[in-house]
Amino acid sequence: MFQALADPNRRQMVQRLCEGPASVSELAQPLQMTLSAVVQHLAVLEGAGLVRTQKIGRVRTCQLDTQALRAAERWISERRALWERRFDRLGAFLAEQDQDLKEGGA
Amino acid sequence: MFQALADPNRRQMVQRLCEGPASVSELAQPLQMTLSAVVQHLAVLEGAGLVRTQKIGRVRTCQLDTQALRAAERWISERRALWERRFDRLGAFLAEQDQDLKEGGA
DNA sequence: GCGATACTTAAGCGCATGCTTCACCAACCT
DNA sequence: AGGTTGGTGAAGCATGCGCTTAAGTATCGC
Numbered sequence: 001m002f003q004a005l006a007d008p009n010r011r012q013m014v015q016r017l018c019e020g021p022a023s024v025s026e027l028a029q030p031l032q033m034t035l036s037a038v039v040q041h042l043a044v045l046e047g048a049g050l051v052r053t054q055k056i057g058r059v060r061t062c063q064l065d066t067q068a069l070r071a072a073e074r075w076i077s078e079r080r081a082l083w084e085r086r087f088d089r090l091g092a093f094l095a096e097q098d099q100d101l102k103e104g105g106a
Numbered sequence: 107m108f109q110a111l112a113d114p115n116r117r118q119m120v121q122r123l124c125e126g127p128a129s130v131s132e133l134a135q136p137l138q139m140t141l142s143a144v145v146q147h148l149a150v151l152e153g154a155g156l157v158r159t160q161k162i163g164r165v166r167t168c169q170l171d172t173q174a175l176r177a178a179e180r181w182i183s184e185r186r187a188l189w190e191r192r193f194d195r196l197g198a199f200l201a202e203q204d205q206d207l208k209e210g211g212a
Numbered sequence: 213g214c215g216a217t218a219c220t221t222a223a224g225c226g227c228a229t230g231c232t233t234c235a236c237c238a239a240c241c242t
Numbered sequence: 243a244g245g246t247t248g249g250t251g252a253a254g255c256a257t258g259c260g261c262t263t264a265a266g267t268a269t270c271g272c
Contacts, residue, residue: 002108002111002112002117003112005108005112006108006109006111006112007229007230009230011108014185015185017189018185018188018189018192019188019192020192023248023249024248024249025247025248025249033230033231033232034231034232034233035248035249035250036231036232036233036249036250036251037230037231037232039249039250039251040229040230040231041230044229055249057238057239057240057248058237058238058239058240058247058248058249059239059247059248059249060248060249064185064189066186066189066190069182069185069186070186072182073179073182073183073186076175076178076179076182077179079120079121079124079170079175080172080175080176080179082124082125083123083124083170083172084172086124086125086126113259113260115260129218129219130218130219131217131218131219139260139261139262140261140262140263141218141219141220142219142220142221142261142262142263143260143261143262145219145220145221146259146260146261147260161219163218163268163269163270164217164218164219164267164268164269164270165217165218165219165269166218166219
């Protein structure tokens with residue numbers, strides 16, 4: 001999932017899909033690479049649950065699926081909150097030590 | 107940044123750092139791999155701005171830096187919101203079409 | 213000073229990734 | 243029917259990534 005978002009091209013595809021559904025070729029157009037490569041990226045995104053696709057006739061239409069995005073967002077915010085809460089408890093003290101060390105070292 | 111969070115071991119390290127600062131060895135302890143490998147992971151996390159480290163004597167102490175996490179969270183939530191807003195506008199209509207197709211195909 | 217500890221650095225290795233090409237099928241158009 | 247368009251699948255290749263070993267440096271404790 002983070003793996004899927006790790007690639008810039010894949011993020012660009014997600015970006016594009018934010019603005020509405022698109023066919024594979026439409027998705028490929030701005031991406032200076034083969035259709036083959038795009039399909040492979042698409043498979044990764046689909047595997048991560050980030051997009052759903054549907055083939056009508058010979059054209060595959062792709063849409064964002066926000067559930068996976070929501071999960072990622074939650075993972076991050078949980079950890080951030082956890083750390084920030086801990087920081088409130090102990091952090092001020094540690095930051096002070098930090099300052100002392102820097103000032104002592106200078 | 108997403109690249110940095112893409113690796114499970116790195117995520118585990120982040121998880122560990124949520125619970126408070128740690129030395130490199132502490133970080134390595136649960137991770138069944140060489141100290142070398144851990145340091146390399148750490149370099150990636152530090153490069154992504156996810157952790158800050160500070161060497162005192164011979165021990166390097168690592169802390170989470172939530173700014174990068176915040177940025178990632180924002181990236182995701184912006185895109186999710188964008189898509190969900192668009193979905194509100196056009197989605198109901200498209201979902202209907204979707205249903206029609208499925209029912210028509212069945 | 214000397215050994216143990218806590219990293220650090222460099223080199224190397226195997227596997228995963230991202231991409232291409234080529235051959236192919238299926239649907240559309242006329 | 244036959245060409246064009248949109249997508250699929252399998253190799254193959256080059257690069258990057260995660261990890262290891264091995265050797266080195268700097269600090270700590272005695």
